[in-house]
Amino acid sequence: xxxxxxxxxxSVALGQTVKITCQGDTLRSYDATWFxxxxxxxxxxxxxxxxxxxxxxxxxxxxSSSRNTASLTITGAQAADEADYFCNSxxxxxxxxxxxxxxxxxxx
Amino acid sequence: xxxLVQSGAxxxxxxxxxxxxCKASGYTFTDYYLHWVRQAPGQGLEWMGxxxxxxxxxxxxxxxxxxxTMTRDIxxxxxxxxxxxxxxxxxAVYFCARDSSGFFFGPFDSWGQGTPVSVSS
Numbered sequence: 001x002x003x004x005x006x007x008x009x010x011s012v013a014l015g016q017t018v019k020i021t022c023q024g025d026t027l028r029s030y031d032a033t034w035f036x037x038x039x040x041x042x043x044x045x046x047x048x049x050x051x052x053x054x055x056x057x058x059x060x061x062x063x064s065s066s067r068n069t070a071s072l073t074i075t076g077a078q079a080a081d082e083a084d085y086f087c088n089s090x091x092x093x094x095x096x097x098x099x100x101x102x103x104x105x106x107x108x
Numbered sequence: 109x110x111x112l113v114q115s116g117a118x119x120x121x122x123x124x125x126x127x128x129x130c131k132a133s134g135y136t137f138t139d140y141y142l143h144w145v146r147q148a149p150g151q152g153l154e155w156m157g158x159x160x161x162x163x164x165x166x167x168x169x170x171x172x173x174x175x176x177t178m179t180r181d182i183x184x185x186x187x188x189x190x191x192x193x194x195x196x197x198x199x200a201v202y203f204c205a206r207d208s209s210g211f212f213f214g215p216f217d218s219w220g221q222g223t224p225v226s227v228s229s
Contacts, residue, residue, distance in 0.1 A: 033215040035153075042203055042222055043145075043153065048215040086153050088214060096169060097143065097214060102152040 004100035011106040022087030032070035082107045110134040112220035125192040130204030137185040138162040141207040146200040
């Protein structure tokens with residue numbers, strides 16, 4: 001079982017705001033990283049650390065954290081945001097990595 | 109630009125081994141850790157391990173220890189993942205990913221295209 005827990009599915013109306021959460025005790029010590037994956041493609045780094053986005057990732061993606069929960073917020077969701085989202089962090093030892101189970105985002 | 113190009117699809121029988129390669133370009137291969145991640149059909153991402161190309165040091169998730177070997181050939185900027193004693197549960201797409209931190213802390217900023225491995229009798 002994963003040390004990081006995500007809701008399997010979330011939906012959002014076009015243009016609205018959605019929050020995808022990731023829970024795990026390791027998040028009390030380490031920041032979460034978020035990846036977006038579309039069918040048949042490799043994951044893409046979306047956001048990491050304290051709201052750091054790679055070049056090309058729109059600023060409608062943001063993160064926050066509280067205690068053992070990290071959250072990815074998409075403000076003004078677009079059709080292109082429909083995808084699976086995975087959180088990732090270091091494990092309890094700090095030496096290894098772990099992924100959440102993923103959240104399928106549907107944009108209605 | 110950073111690019112990771114993986115070897116092609118593999119079909120294996122149960123009990124066999126598979127080796128997947130990941131060729132890096134666009135950066136200094138020995139400066140960054142590489143991770144291996146797999147994804148079974150319709151499932152999530154599963155982290156397998158990392159290798160530091162400069163030293164060859166590697167570390168794998170507990171579930172794979174004893175069955176996985178991660179190596180590299182720095183003369184051709186290529187990392188390898190070998191998985192032995194394959195079962196149908198190993199059917200998955202295998203990805204390599206570069207760790208941009210300079211350590212094994214993440215994030216993984218560049219990914220290979222994935223190598224499908226199918227295990228079937």
